[in-house]
Amino acid sequence: MDEKKATFGLQVISVNGIFYDDRAEEIILPLEDGEIALLANHEEMILGISDGVIKIKTPDGKWIYGAVSLGSVQVANNRCIVIVNTVERPEDIDKRRAQEAYEFAMEHLLQKQSIKEFKKSQAGLARALTRLKTASKYSN
Structure with a gap:
């Protein structure tokens, strides 16, 4: 039996535009004192993001990476909105x-x-x- 993992709405936005806007299984964000992984139905919160790497797991299991600078994340109602100054794909x-x-x-x-x-x-x-x-x- 193929089990489908729970997902949540995810937007990653920078001053240069939208980096990601779709469903996701997981996002790992850099914080000042380490990393945090967010999954579907996470508790509501607002956190500050530090310079580092974000890792997004898409519903098909693929990982997307990005170098981010300072910003914040808001989690509420099974949605996650990440707003950062800059975000770049490794190949860019x-x-x-x-x-x-x-x-x-x-x-x-x-x-x-x-x-x-x-x-x-x-x-x-x-x-x-x-x-x-x-x-x-x-x-x-």
Whole structure:
């Protein structure tokens, strides 16, 4: 007997448009202190998302990956809405540009900066590392 897994409505949206808008079996999101996996009928909540990799399991069992930057997720009524600043598929990441951004951020972290500039450099470094890791680990 072929059992069908429960699904939920999922939207992943960034300033550049819609990354995913369909049913899903599971989504794994990066948080400041680790990851969280959300399944169908999850309790209602709102959480902050950190730079990292989102992993979406589609109803047919296929996994979709994306490098995300800061954002939030809202879960209610068997729907999940993820809103992030940026999201990129691994195959769309320009590894050379990501490496350059990493080197730029590292250089700036070593320089004397205001607290605001330091935080901005840290955020740039986190984004660059996420993009590099995602492109390396999840590209075909």
